[in-house]
Amino acid sequence: MSNLTRMVRDTATVARRDFFAMVGTPTFLLFLLAPLLMIGFGAVGGVGGAMVGKSADAKERIYAIVDGATAQRFMAVDKQLRPLFSGDARPPELEIESPAADPAAQAKTLLKQDKHDVPAVLYGSLAQPQILQRNKTSRSARYLAQIAEQVVREQTDGLTGPLSKPDFVQIARQGSSIGGKSATGFFAVTALFVLTLMLSGQTVGTMAEERSNKVIEILAASVRLESVFLGKLIGMYGVAMVFIAFWGTLALLVGSFLPPDTLARMAAMRPAIGLPAFFALFFLYFTMAYLLLGTVFLGVGAQASTPREIQMLSLPITIFQMAMLGLASASVAVPDQPVALIAEIFPFSSPFAMLAYGARSASWWPHLLAIGWQLLWVALSITIGARLFRRGVLQSAGPKFRWKALLGRT
């Protein structure tokens, strides 16, 4: 058996132990379902917020104090203009009031009423309407002014129907829009970051188990430390894959129930490299980001001998991750600037930045280069981590690296 084959075998043994030790415990269920709590709280907060918002919207009214025929035209123009606005931009419901003896006082009374929130009230002649507004740049007030303008134009020209009758012809975009690519890049980088933040950080404390229960001596005597490190990393990566498979399946199921307009908006976020390839890249770059950051965390965490030290290490680790997100986000925002190239080359931000690259460019070869480069850094990080562990914990310099031994036979 060659030493390389043996290293693979040893790595698999350690990975298998770690994977089943993690997955086979009740704690794993808690880990797996932890996002449910997050989503649950988010949903409750979101629904509550939306209900409060909707309820507040339902209580808003704008008023126009106009009479007779003008009132009818006012309503007709409102009906014509209102569909142009959607969502939060939609103006509050319009109410028409007949003018009283003192319209100015009537307008003020309407504005101050307790029954509804009233952002704006229009009164007086439409040629020079008076509009009371709550805010200096009230959109509702501008909306009332626009209706008045339209009604006055109709009255002046004596025209009441539409003069232009356009035909709408849809020509769908073949590729993705520039904005869509950018949004896809940002969305994907954020998703990759959140996943890596949640999952690779788990590796920081994995060596602590072996140190506390003294199993490290057995491992160190039996297999190379590099195999122990890589095995632990792959074991935890397996756990991360179970997590992603579970939540990915759930997300797909939920996605099929999304409203059509949401799905249409999501469809606009097409990456330049194509959706199936982009998903493959997402998987590959998640693997690389996990291995790269996980190796660093594992190496740093292996130096800690107590849970307190591990806790202390969590902060710099999180800051390091945030820095990588910042670098990668910069590459999304300004893809033509040197910072984007730096983010793509710097090994620990490279997976994030290269995923964003996949969203905006259809080229394949840079990804092959990047993955090779990142793998090299995974190997380097594992070697450095193992050597630091050997020096710091086992208090020994490692054996000299021997290519001949790695490729030779025992």
Add this chain to the structure above:
Amino acid sequence: MGDQYALEAHGLVKIFSGQRVVQGVDIAVPKGAIYGVLGPNGAGKTTTLRMLLGIIEPDGGTRTLLGNAYPRDISDRVGYLPEERGLYPGMKAKEAIAFMGALRGLDWKTGRERAAVMLEEAGLGHAIDSKIKKLSKGMAQFVQLLGSVVHEPEFLVLDEPFSGLDPVNQERLEALVIKERDRGATILFSTHVMAHAERLCDRLAIIAGGRRRFEGTVADARALLPMQVHYTPHHDGAGLKALLPADAQREGEEWRFTMPDEGVETLLVRLIEAGHGISGLSIERPSLHDAFVKIVGREAAEEME
């Protein structure tokens, strides 16, 4: 390097934080032997064993294990029970043994099968599917010991294997060591219990202060000290002391002295002719403990007791 040795080490040196904890130790373990490493606490026994296994690299010297200068490259042929016992508490006994075998290249299925048989043979059949955390310390220690031999190693290293075991398990362990030797394995173990070393070891090395002070058989070690004569006269009287060797010491009725170079026959004739007679006579070989005390000093020897 001779083919008759499973392990050869020359001039091993280890320095921790500027302090030389092992200072040029030489060890040669013949194939098929049970070899003991004795020494007081802090003598450098564990550090030496760890260097021999390649867990840590020596700062000086060379070692060849089963003909290989890099012990880690042949770790599948080696078994090791460390001084600081360690098992995953959540693992079942059978799985723990199979895991340790898998680390040494034994497939899991065979590992589990052998583990079940070994646990049964060791009288721990009831614990096959018990988690390590549910076992007593001694039982867990025995599980780890079985894990270190499940892959049938050619060379077995046991660091203080008897410590923490009750007499029953110590007996089981001795039987296991002999069984492994009979299977053809070479065994190197460190201990501070002289009785085990005396009973088991074909050869031994005594280490103190990071240096090897002695190497040879138990008989060689004992031979470092002369035999002791215990003599009780039938009639004690004036002139007896003058007939006995100069180092004779009286303890109650009995006199003790070092066996004269020419033997005791001439002396006994003189004592009988002088009318002192012989009420009691015994000749004692010195124990390994006595030899150890002579080699490392009484203070270091007392540390081990």
